Amino acid sequence: MAQAAHPAGGSTLVGRPGRRRSEALVKAVLIGASALSIAISVGIVLSLLAESVLFLSQIDLSQLVAPGWFPRRGMYDLATLFAGTLLVTIIAMGLAGPVGLLAAIWLSEYASLRSRNRIKPVIEILAGVPSVVLGFFALTWISPNMVKTIFPGANNFNILAAGLGVGILTIPLVASVSEDAMRAVPRSLREASYGLGARRTTTVIRVVLPAAVSGVVAALILAVSRAVGETMVVAVAAGATGGSLLTVNPLGPGQTLTAAMASLATGSDQVTGDSAAFLSLFFLGLLLFLLTLVLNVVGDAFVRRTRQRY
Amino acid sequence: MSMSAVAAGSVRRSLRASHRDWAGVVFEVLLLLSLLFALVTLFVLLADVLTRSLPVFAERGVDFLTSSLSSRPEKAGVVQGIVGTAITAVLVPLLAFPVGVLTAVYLEEYAPDNRFTRLITVNIRNLAGVPSVVYGLLGLAVFVAAFAALGLGTGRNIVAGALTLAVLVLPLVIITATEAIRAVPSTIREAGFGLGGSRWQVVQALILPSAAPGILTGMVLALSRALGETAPLILAGAVLGSFSTGGSLRDLLAGPYTVLPIIVYDWARKPQVEFRELTSAAIVVLLVVTLFANAVAILLRNRYVREW
Numbered sequence: 001m002a003q004a005a006h007p008a009g010g011s012t013l014v015g016r017p018g019r020r021r022s023e024a025l026v027k028a029v030l031i032g033a034s035a036l037s038i039a040i041s042v043g044i045v046l047s048l049l050a051e052s053v054l055f056l057s058q059i060d061l062s063q064l065v066a067p068g069w070f071p072r073r074g075m076y077d078l079a080t081l082f083a084g085t086l087l088v089t090i091i092a093m094g095l096a097g098p099v100g101l102l103a104a105i106w107l108s109e110y111a112s113l114r115s116r117n118r119i120k121p122v123i124e125i126l127a128g129v130p131s132v133v134l135g136f137f138a139l140t141w142i143s144p145n146m147v148k149t150i151f152p153g154a155n156n157f158n159i160l161a162a163g164l165g166v167g168i169l170t171i172p173l174v175a176s177v178s179e180d181a182m183r184a185v186p187r188s189l190r191e192a193s194y195g196l197g198a199r200r201t202t203t204v205i206r207v208v209l210p211a212a213v214s215g216v217v218a219a220l221i222l223a224v225s226r227a228v229g230e231t232m233v234v235a236v237a238a239g240a241t242g243g244s245l246l247t248v249n250p251l252g253p254g255q256t257l258t259a260a261m262a263s264l265a266t267g268s269d270q271v272t273g274d275s276a277a278f279l280s281l282f283f284l285g286l287l288l289f290l291l292t293l294v295l296n297v298v299g300d301a302f303v304r305r306t307r308q309r310y
Numbered sequence: 311m312s313m314s315a316v317a318a319g320s321v322r323r324s325l326r327a328s329h330r331d332w333a334g335v336v337f338e339v340l341l342l343l344s345l346l347f348a349l350v351t352l353f354v355l356l357a358d359v360l361t362r363s364l365p366v367f368a369e370r371g372v373d374f375l376t377s378s379l380s381s382r383p384e385k386a387g388v389v390q391g392i393v394g395t396a397i398t399a400v401l402v403p404l405l406a407f408p409v410g411v412l413t414a415v416y417l418e419e420y421a422p423d424n425r426f427t428r429l430i431t432v433n434i435r436n437l438a439g440v441p442s443v444v445y446g447l448l449g450l451a452v453f454v455a456a457f458a459a460l461g462l463g464t465g466r467n468i469v470a471g472a473l474t475l476a477v478l479v480l481p482l483v484i485i486t487a488t489e490a491i492r493a494v495p496s497t498i499r500e501a502g503f504g505l506g507g508s509r510w511q512v513v514q515a516l517i518l519p520s521a522a523p524g525i526l527t528g529m530v531l532a533l534s535r536a537l538g539e540t541a542p543l544i545l546a547g548a549v550l551g552s553f554s555t556g557g558s559l560r561d562l563l564a565g566p567y568t569v570l571p572i573i574v575y576d577w578a579r580k581p582q583v584e585f586r587e588l589t590s591a592a593i594v595v596l597l598v599v600t601l602f603a604n605a606v607a608i609l610l611r612n613r614y615v616r617e618w
Contacts, residue, residue: 015508019508022510023508023509023510026509026510027416027420029412030412030413030415030416030420031416031420033408033409033412033413033416034412034413034416034417034421034430035430036409036413036480037413037430037433037434037437037480037481037484038429038430038433040437040448040477040480041433041436041437043448043451043452044440044444044445044447044448047447047448047451047452048444048447048451050451051451098344099344099347099348100344100348101344102340102341102343102344102345103341103344103345103347103348105341106338106341106342106344106345107345110338110341117612119345119349121605121608121612122348122349122352123348123349124604124608125352125601125604125605125608126348126351126352128531128534128535128538128600128601128603128604129352129355129538129597129600129601130537130538130539130540130571130574130596130597130600131538131540131541132538132540132571132574132575132578133355133359133538133574133593133596133597134355135575135578136359136574136578136589136590136593137355137358137359139578140358140362140586141354141355141358168348168351171348171351172348175348199331199333199334200331200334201331201333201334201337201338204337222439225439228441229440229441229442229443229444230441231441231442231443231540231541232540232541232571232575235541235575236575236578236579258441258443258541261443261446261447261541261545262443262541262544262545265446265544265545266544266575281447281450281545282447282451285443285444285447288441288443288444289440289441289444292439292440292441293436293439293440295439296435296436296439297436299439300435300436
């Protein structure tokens with residue numbers, strides 16, 4: 001009956017054909033743009049995989065274990081690069097973990113709105129310093145003024161300075177992710193703690209931090225991923241351009257996964273074409289990609305847990 | 311009456327802290343020191359670079375900005391880097407921003423909650439965490455190879471570099487734009503639909519303008535990130551030296567190129583002491599560009615981004 005009264009009702013709500021066509025066109029364009037990000041991922045994985053397979057087929061697998069990483073001499077010792085990466089990451093996290101976390105606690109729990117609004121932008125500026133600049137700073141300031149005053153025997157190029165540089169670079173990341181997590185803890189928890197007579201310190205350490213623990217863990221994991229993938233600081237400050245022997249000495253030069261890639265592609269070490277040394281770039285890229293992917297997925301899972309809880 | 315007054319007095323006395331909470335003070339000092347460390351580091355970095363660069367700017371002045379690269383420190387300048395960075399600053403936004411914003415619009419306004427959408431979202435989050443040097447490999451294997459196949463020499467040109475950087479910052483643009491669009495309250499959307507607007511009309515007339523400050527902030531941050539990146543361009547073929555800024559547009563876009571961060575990287579590894587000063591001067595030029603962009607983004611956000 002209603003339909004008889006409004007014979008055109010249904011079709012009016014559907015809209016004019018021209019308008020529907022243009023809407024469909026817009027939607028198709030939008031889907032195309034979104035699908036591009038999938039294409040990028042596929043492109044990354046395919047190009048890394050294809051060249052890595054080529055690399056592994058060109059070399060003898062025993063070449064992956066050698067006294068050091070010297071790609072132009074056919075020595076592709078992965079342990080050297082993983083040791084360097086691990087060392088840099090540990091040093092970086094030793095600095096960025098505590099400093100970033102404590103700074104975040106102050107910003108979230110102690111700072112007045114005014115000081116927070118003034119200090120946060122400065123930390124964000126620190127996050128905006130290009131990594132190559134921090135590499136130069138690590139080489140020309142941290143290494144001579146800090147590392148060599150404490151350890152006079154240290155090399156000019158040393159892993160310790162590079163690790164500290166990477167640490168400085170990741171402080172803003174740790175600080176901002178863990179601050180977000182702590183600010184997401186509801187006020188009522190803090191008030192309950194104060195109501196029980198707890199001091200501010202107790203409230204922060206026993207109530208706020210445990211409630212925000214997933215976010216804090218996420219911040220640390222994401223920072224590790226960032227430190228593992230950081231290239232320029234190590235490439236500039238850790239020396240070892242041509243290659244490196246397996247070393248765990250933080251006071252000497254060393255090579256990480258990323259820095260090995262940068263030096264393979266630079267200057268006198270530039271290798272091109274289809275040589276195994278050139279292809280090893282992609283193999284390292286694949287390892288790095290997989291390593292950071294795992295870290296990021298785990299870190300992301302932790303971030304989501306904080307969001308869901310409250 | 312006097313009884314209750316006495317009781318009130320004793321309660322008040324016991325509520326007043328009888329001693330200072332020294333552990334608390336020490337803890338707060340520790341927190342402040344950590345924060346101070348971050349701030350002082352930034353200050354020392356800037357002060358160190360500035361003082362080192364002063365002699366260069368004092369002696370050479372504008373000449374440093376307008377001279378070409380040279381292996382002789384007294385003649386070396388950064389004009390190629392400035393031109394390269396400027397071209398990148400034009401190309402990267404052209405390539406990355408439209409795609410980024412359209413993707414964000416799709417994800418927030420159009421996408422149904424299905425597997426495809428979730429795949430895209432997860433994928434973008436993961437792309438944002440891929441180390442920049444890996445994007446360099448993508449640039450090398452895809453863009454450089456494509457340009458080489460098209461017969462443009464080695465394919466190591468600034469367009470391939472800009473494409474690499476655009477792909478690198480795309481996730482950042484998408485994520486910030488998505489957050490900005492999500493922050494627009496649904497009442498605005500509903501008002502638009504209530505007036506008979508189609509989805510796209512609502513998006514372009516209401517949602518995009520409301521989310522513009524947030525989207526813009528993300529874009530400026532992404533640009534600042536792109537201009538400061540070194541590692542992907544080392545791999546995707548930025549080189550030093552033969553970048554001619556005087557040639558035709560075709561030479562500029564299809565020939566070898568360099569950008570400011572690459573110059574900093576190259577000079578930082580040179581052993582001569584004179585290059586230390588030059589590197590600092592080049593860093594100052596680079597920081598002026600990237601930190602200025604960063605400051606603009608932070609200002610934009612603090613001033614114009616609305617809390618609904």
